[in-house]
Amino acid sequence: xxxxxxxxxxxxxxxxxxxxxxxxxxxxxxxxxxxxxxxxxxxxxxxxxxxxxxxxxxxxxxxxxxxxxxxxxxxxxxxxxxxxxxxxxxxxxxxxxxxxxxxxxxxxxxxxxxxxxxxxxxxxxxxxxxxxxxxxxxxxxxxxxxxxxxxxxxxxxxxxxxxxxxxxxxxxxxxxxxxxxxxxxxxx
Numbered sequence: 001x002x003x004x005x006x007x008x009x010x011x012x013x014x015x016x017x018x019x020x021x022x023x024x025x026x027x028x029x030x031x032x033x034x035x036x037x038x039x040x041x042x043x044x045x046x047x048x049x050x051x052x053x054x055x056x057x058x059x060x061x062x063x064x065x066x067x068x069x070x071x072x073x074x075x076x077x078x079x080x081x082x083x084x085x086x087x088x089x090x091x092x093x094x095x096x097x098x099x100x101x102x103x104x105x106x107x108x109x110x111x112x113x114x115x116x117x118x119x120x121x122x123x124x125x126x127x128x129x130x131x132x133x134x135x136x137x138x139x140x141x142x143x144x145x146x147x148x149x150x151x152x153x154x155x156x157x158x159x160x161x162x163x164x165x166x167x168x169x170x171x172x173x174x175x176x177x178x179x180x181x182x183x184x185x186x187x188x
Contacts, residue, residue: 074126076126077131079133081114081136081149082104082137082166083146083149085138087145089145090104090177091104091117092105099173104174114149115152115156119156132162135162135164136164136165138174
């Protein structure tokens with residue numbers, strides 16, 4: 001360890017003398033104590049646990065099981081939600097022949113937006129017990145928006161929902177609505 005020597009100029013002759021009994025403080029035990037306290041608090045504290053949403057998926061069918069017949073969801077009992085780029089969310093209750101850029105409605109992720117749309121569609125449904133939300137993320141959608149829409153399913157108590165690919169006729173209307181097709185990726 002380095003020591004600091006205090007020098008005193010005496011009145012006679014101007015000679016410099018060092019004091020013989022310099023006080024010296026050894027900081028090694030203090031540093032050891034700090035590291036012990038730091039380790040103690042690190043090991044005894046609890047870290048925040050991540051919040052996890054339980055996503056119930058159906059069991060994988062066995063190869064010997066017969067394939068179920070495709071089911072058609074009635075438009076009056078469903079709503080399709082398209083997750084777009086720039087945090088935009090669109091919805092419709094139309095089929096391929098009646099969907100256009102006027103019937104594809106845009107809303108937001110707040111309580112007066114998509115939540116209200118889902119609740120109104122559920123209240124207008126013919127059979128609210130079978131009301132289904134169909135979530136269709138586009139290629140431009142971000143993961144945060146997908147998590148946000150799953151949160152809305154829990155908030156609105158929409159227990160029947162599905163995640164599927166956007167259909168080509170929906171994609172065409174979506175691209176027309178947002179201002180044209182996305183630029184193709186550059187190839188090397």
